[in-house]
Amino acid sequence: MRFLPITISIVLILSSLGRAGEVLPPLTREQAANFGRLAMKGIDREYPNKLDHVMGGPGDVRGPQALHPSFFGCYDWHSSVHGHWMLVRLIRTFPDLPEAGRIRAMLGDHLAAEKLRVEADYFARKESKSFERTYGWAWLLKLAEELHGWDDPDARVWSKNLHPLAEAIVARYLDFLPKQTYPIRTGVHPNTAFGLAFAHDYARAVGDERLKKLVEERARAYFLGDVDAPAKWEPSGADFFSPTLIEADLMRRVLPAGEFRAWFARFVPGAAKGEPRSLFEPAIVTDRSDPQLVHLDGLNLSRAWCLRNLAAVMPDDDLVRAKLERSAERHAASALGQVASGHYEGEHWLASFAVYLLTSGPGR
Numbered sequence: 001m002r003f004l005p006i007t008i009s010i011v012l013i014l015s016s017l018g019r020a021g022e023v024l025p026p027l028t029r030e031q032a033a034n035f036g037r038l039a040m041k042g043i044d045r046e047y048p049n050k051l052d053h054v055m056g057g058p059g060d061v062r063g064p065q066a067l068h069p070s071f072f073g074c075y076d077w078h079s080s081v082h083g084h085w086m087l088v089r090l091i092r093t094f095p096d097l098p099e100a101g102r103i104r105a106m107l108g109d110h111l112a113a114e115k116l117r118v119e120a121d122y123f124a125r126k127e128s129k130s131f132e133r134t135y136g137w138a139w140l141l142k143l144a145e146e147l148h149g150w151d152d153p154d155a156r157v158w159s160k161n162l163h164p165l166a167e168a169i170v171a172r173y174l175d176f177l178p179k180q181t182y183p184i185r186t187g188v189h190p191n192t193a194f195g196l197a198f199a200h201d202y203a204r205a206v207g208d209e210r211l212k213k214l215v216e217e218r219a220r221a222y223f224l225g226d227v228d229a230p231a232k233w234e235p236s237g238a239d240f241f242s243p244t245l246i247e248a249d250l251m252r253r254v255l256p257a258g259e260f261r262a263w264f265a266r267f268v269p270g271a272a273k274g275e276p277r278s279l280f281e282p283a284i285v286t287d288r289s290d291p292q293l294v295h296l297d298g299l300n301l302s303r304a305w306c307l308r309n310l311a312a313v314m315p316d317d318d319l320v321r322a323k324l325e326r327s328a329e330r331h332a333a334s335a336l337g338q339v340a341s342g343h344y345e346g347e348h349w350l351a352s353f354a355v356y357l358l359t360s361g362p363g364r
Contacts (some may be wrong), residue, residue, distance in 0.1 A: 032097060042083055048344070068080075070111060078132055078189070085142050111161050135195065173214070183222040187240065197249060201253070240302060249309050282300045289343045294341075300332075304332040305357045
């Protein structure tokens with residue numbers, strides 16, 4: 001029964017899918033409050049915890065909160081980071097949330113300068129060279145972007161405190177991308193296209209031309225020649241990204257609209273027919289208590305935002321646009337009601353994907 005309010009508000013959201021002028025409805029205030037409460041349960045929860053920690057010696061045997069005083073909760077570092085991003089997005093979008101005071105207090109504690117210095121120092125370790133590459137990097141820059149763009153007294157302090165860590169992540173991108181000869185096309189954390197997409201968003205928002213140009217150069221080098229994506233092989237059993245759609249969502253950012261449409265027609269040539277069907281139909285989730293199988297709820301959410309974004313750059317009368325829009329609606333409907341499942345395996349991170357879906361994209 002403790003999840004009933006979220007379920008009711010999800011039903012209200014789903015009932016409005018397909019209203020004129022929108023592929024997906026915006027997030028409601030009620031839903032923001034429910035998602036915020038869900039996230040706050042994980043932000044300060046240290047265990048269970050899945051550390052990605054290379055130890056250089058016995059002195060490195062430490063617990064999650066000692067290693068990561070800002071981002072120790074939510075099961076793993078990257079989920080904690082995008083949980084923090086979500087809380088910022090929620091109170092930025094709805095400043096009068098009943099939970100806003102608690103959220104601000106929690107953010108003020110976790111984004112304190114001294115704690116974030118420890119996080120930045122962790123990245124300076126030689127053993128941390130590949131730590132959270134590039135999924136966690138991308139979400140940290142998304143958090144920094146969200147704070148950078150918000151004219152709020154607290155946000156200005158948090159943004160200043162976060163800046164050294166964001167700069168460390170930018171330096172990681174600038175150092176690593178020229179060395180990465182081949183993209184990683186997996187449907188999980190190391191996916192190159194996702195890491196580039198959020199880095200591009202950050203670079204545009206803060207005016208970092210060096211990072212922006214490098215991302216665009218690497219995106220073209222990795223993906224411009226791709227044709228006939230093997231999308232019929234999707235999904236894999238633990239995907240939370242579609243390699244095909246995440247790549248397309250990156251190229252939507254990088255290419256001019258006309259060039260992108262021509263590229264997409266080559267990349268997914270069956271899109272006007274809704275083919276391959278496995279790409280356009282939501283994935284089936286059989287066990288939400290399994291930390292890998294529940295990834296597929298995240299896949300349906302991330303597919304929904306990619307499909308929505310891709311549809312927005314297609315002409316109104318394009319058959320591809322209609323297929324993309326309808327598929328986005330189906331994917332959203334299949335997953336939004338599953339965010340609050342009662343299983344921490346999904347609850348510690350899915351709300352972030354839901355909020356990103358309902359608050360981001362072209363024109364939002």
